[in-house]
Amino acid sequence: MSDAANEPRPYDVVVFGATGFVGRLVAAYLAEHAPADVRIALAGRSRQRLEEVRAGLPAxxxxxxxxxxxxxxxxxxxxxxxxxTAVASTVGPxxxxxxxxxxxxxxxxxxxxxxxxxxxxxxxxxxxxDARxxxxxxxxxxxxxxxSIPSDLGVLLLHERAVADAAGGLLDTTLHARSKGGLSGGTIDSSRAQLEAVGEDRTLRKVLFDPYALSPDRSAEPELGSERDPSSVFTDSETGEWVGPFxxxxxxxxxVRRSNALRDHAYGRRFRYREVSSYxxxxxxxxxxxxxxxxxxxxxxxxxxxxxxxxxxxLAPSPGEGPSEENRRSGWFSMKIRTTTETGRRYLATVSAQGDPGYAATAVMLGEAALCLALDGDRLPQAAGVLTPATAMGDALVERLRARDFVMTVDELSDRP
Structure with a gap:
């Protein structure tokens, strides 16, 4: 198996879609934070627009x-x-x-x-x-x-802590999300594209609603009863908070379920996972x-x-539009992921960061992911194919994000919430 990171190529990272709203944010992040010797290029359809974007980036x-x-x-x-060696793509839907x-x-x-x-x-x-x-x-x-970096890496950290403590596999695991952020036209356009695809091919509806839709082997997934995403408001029995759909x-x-399956269900064969918004x-x-x-x-x-x-x-923002710089700077997100293990021990992972989650914080996450793929080959899991952040980069990406002031911790909980 060859590794792109070991082949001599002109660039380490190419940002594809650099003229788009998020593409410009990722390019600006790399200009400010990538090591000086990293070879970065900007890619898109229009050279003129690329030149305009480049002129507006840091020196x-x-x-x-x-x-x-x-x-x-x-x-x-x-x-x-x-x-x-690596491409960071922001061209959607x-x-x-x-x-x-x-x-x-x-x-x-x-x-x-x-x-x-x-x-x-x-x-x-x-x-x-995947096979190719x-x-x-x-x-x-x-x-x-x-x-899905906060979700995927947060559950990975819970798993690693449980392994270190010999606490057994993860059982019921719930992510509670809070955030302050805006919405862009690109995000809405992605939702629209999926809905239009389902309208044209009704068989895709089954894929959308299958909790194991991204499993590498659907037949190998455990039968755990309903894994439906919450669709109504209710009181969380562990935290006492009112929660609703995320x-x-x-x-x-x-x-997250694909990560578990790609790791041969290392999180546990009885691992159940859901996400909610907390209010x-x-x-x-x-x-x-x-x-x-x-x-x-x-x-x-x-x-x-x-x-x-x-x-x-x-009424919605158009593709290419997004929150103002002030709003991007003042945004934040905090995710608390609670789990119980097979031995009854309970843990809480916290993943949080400053900056609008879908834009400022996302620019950091994609920028660091691209650098991780391009530069950290000897520290990455031995894996190839269509992967998740946890299975492709794992702890190497955790370390990079912590270095950019992301909070990524795991604490053991007492018997009482």
Whole structure:
């Protein structure tokens, strides 16, 4: 098996989609924080727009090479993939535009990281290139932003602590999410792409709602009863807080379960995982949970219904738009992941960071993931194919994020919450 990190190529990292909203944030992050000797290039369809973006980046980026590539031009993607050790792609919706680059990277043995939150895209990538990427040594790593690094690495840390304490496998595990952040047109466009795909092919609905949709072997998954994502407001029995559906749960949970399966169910054969949004205790918590859940339900219904979709599109941000710099700076996220192990011991993982989770913090996560894939080959798990952050990078990425002030800890809980 070859490893792209050991092949002499002109670039270490190429940011594909550098002219988009998130692409510019990732490029700016790398310009400020990547080691000076890392060879970085910017890629996109328009050289003129790439030149404009590069001119607006910190001085360290002003000499970065520019690569013209288009998802509609397979030859340009093959050339891009062959030129670099790793690609960071921000070109979505990935279900519409992502597979050609994934295919090029798998063929070239080039590592790849993206920001997808689309179950249908990840499933399509697994089916299309997993075997090829294993042959070439490419690590095709989806979900390297707020979807789903905090979830995936948080559960990995719980597992590692349980192993270190000889506490047995993980059992019921719940992530409680809190955050302050904005919404971009690109995020909405990704949701729209999946809904449109389901409208055209109703068989895809089964994939979307299967809790093990991303499993490498669906028939090998344990029968644990209902693994449905919560759809209503209720009081969490352990924390006493009012909780409701978490908008990213239907994607993150599939990534975490794939990590468990790719590690031969190392987390445990009875590992059950869910994610919820937390709103606090008492009447105020209940009101917040009810309000936010109702708004989220109405928004989803408006986007899902072809008759109301035009009105929703008129009110929603357009692709390429996102939160202001001030809002990105003032945002934050905090995820608390509680688990009980087979021996009855209980643990709490905390994953949190400052900065709008979908933009400022995500730029850090994707930027560090790309650097990790490009530079940390000898410290990464021995794996190739279509992978998750935990199975592709694991502790090496944890260390990188901690160095960027991400809180990533595990504490043992007492008998009482």
């Amino acid at each position: 360290a980026a002003h000499d970065w090479p520019l690569v013209t590539a288009d998802v509609a031009d397979p030859a340009s993607l093959r050339e891009l993939a062959a030129s670099t 990935y279900l519409r535009y992502g597979l050609p680059l994934v295919q090029a990277c798998a063929d070239a043995g080039t590592h790849y990281a993206d920001l997808t939150g689309e179950v249908l895209f990840v499933r399509a990538a697994i089916d299309a290139v 990427a294993r042959e070439t040594g490419a690590r095709i790593v989806t979900a390297c932003g707020y979807d 908008i990213m749960a239907s994607f993150n949970t599939r990534i 606090g205790r008492g009447l105020r918590g209940r009101r917040r949970a009810t309000l936010f859940t109702a708004v989220m339900g109405l928004a989803f219904a408006g986007l899902a219904n072809p008759r109301t979709r035009p009105l929703f599109d008129a």
